[in-house]
Amino acid sequence: MTLSPEQAIHFGPYRIYPGQRLVMEADQPLRLGRRAMDILLMLLEHAGQVVSKQHLIARVWPKSVVEDINLRVHMAALRKALGDGQAGQRYIVTVAQRGYSFVAPFSLESIEQRPQNDANEPGGHNLPVRRTRMIGRQALVDSLLAQLSQQRFITLVGPGGIGKTTVALRVAEQLIGRYRDGIRLVDLAPINDPLMIGAHLATALGLRLHDDDPMNGLFTCLRERQMLLVIDNCEHLIDAIALLSESILRAAPQVHILATSRESLRAEGECVQRLESLDCPPPIAVLDRAQALTFSALQLFVERAMASHDSFELSETDLPLAIEICRRLDGIPLAIELAAAQVGNLGLSGLLSQLQDSFRLLAQGCQTTLARHQTLRATLDWSFELLNACEQTCLRRLGIFRGGFTLESAAA
Missing domain, CATH: 1.10.10.10 (Winged helix-like DNA-binding domain superfamily/Winged helix DNA-binding domain)
Known part of the structure; x- marks a missing residue:
């Protein structure tokens, strides 16, 4: 067929x-x-x-x-x-x-028989239902809410698994009802052809474009709208999204854009907000359980471990193990969640001892997440495929270095 x-x-x-x-x-x-x-x-x-x-x-x-x-x-x-x-x-x-x-x-x-949905009604949205609590990002969310009142175009930038989509969706949730024509989430992960972006965006907006110039029709439809566009996963279509965003901002003065990408779009009017890892207790600190749980990385680990293994309880004895696990994982939320899911099988000591082979250890995650976020290997595979052939060759050659390297040693 x-x-x-x-x-x-x-x-x-x-x-x-x-x-x-x-x-x-x-x-x-x-x-x-x-x-x-x-x-x-x-x-x-x-x-x-x-x-x-x-x-x-x-x-x-x-x-x-x-x-x-x-x-x-x-x-x-x-x-x-x-x-x-x-x-x-x-x-x-x-x-x-x-x-x-x-x-x-x-x-x-x-x-033409496609039904319209409530998300296309004025003031509506198509945001997914949140299933887990966001941890360690509320200050950033509050800052972004303030920025969006002044900046029309913000891109959340950071490596895979750092929590860009989580933060963007939380910001959008708190803005429900604030935009006359609502909020639309546009997920670009399924799209690999820049020529399909316009149709994908139009579908999210509930528009049917029949003009000879569909992009012009899209801009015309957006011109009088007051809304927020959340454009997720831009990293593999950066040039096209940069041009599209600039065009939307020029054509539709009341449209705001919140984008996520593993690198900045380098577009006119873009304000870049980089996401950092979650906070981990410092190595030299001597903390009790209550003090340690003020650090967001440990909060996330404990909450996700309890969700996957209902009898899990963090004792004072096990506290140093949990802290070291979060440090070893650099406070990266995806890595912490994947590790926490293994607590029931390995225990904290077994989990820590196997972190030297993190790819094998963190090979199974939540099946309801996007496939590229189900394992750390899948996350890195997705990032690697975004590089061109020359960049991939360069990265493979740089793999001989352990830890960091200088420009001089890389060029040698």
Whole structure:
């Protein structure tokens, strides 16, 4: 079956819009990573047939050599996002020794039949429901709220797993009702073609653009709107998003933009806010439990450990182990959450002893997160793939250095 951008695919509670690489569950967009979206689209193209693992890997990772585990991680994320296997629903089956098959009944419908949702009503939003408490970022959120009253364009910048999306969504939540025309989240993770950005943004805004110049139609629709755009995961489309943001700010004087990226967009009018790691107790400090829990990295570790292992309790005896774990992980929220999920299996001493092999240790995370955030390796793989061939070669060569290096030693 050839997937047409003029048609939507309907199965279960979902509608898939291939042209926009968008999945809608009832009236809300379903967040899928780029790889999971690629897998879903390929399975839909061959619905009812078995697609081999080799063909899926060749389609989803055309320029990389990857292992089967990469495919399994993203397939698990896709199934979890779709609720596959829950309440008797089955969309994707594994065919032993062969591959995967999409087996659910589906129908095709004209793109014009797409329903409008409440997020497109004046003052509405399409923000996801928050499932966990944000820790250690409230001062930053308060600062950003103040900045957005003065600055129309802010980019949150930091490495993968540092918490950019968490902070952006928390800021947006606190601004619900403050913008006449609402707040729209635009997640760019599923998009890899700059030419699709306009259509993806229009879909998030509930717009149908039929003009010969769709971008001009987009700017016209935004011109009189007073709203906040949260543009998430810009790092792989920096040049295109920089130009788009500048154009939106010129065309729509009441639109504000809050973006997230692993590097700044270097766009006119952009205000860059860099995210730092969570606070860890200093190495020389002698702290009791109450004092140590004033540090956000330890707060996050303890809360997530209790969530994954309900009998976990941080004792004064175990306190130094927990503190050292947070230090070893440099206060990076994603790394701390992945480590905390292993406490029930390894205990604190076992966890600390295995941190020297952090990739193997932190190889399983929450299946409901984006696939590239389910493991530290996936996070670094995503970052590595954003580099061009020359940059990748340079990084591999710099890998001979342990710790830091000088410019002179790198050039030698």
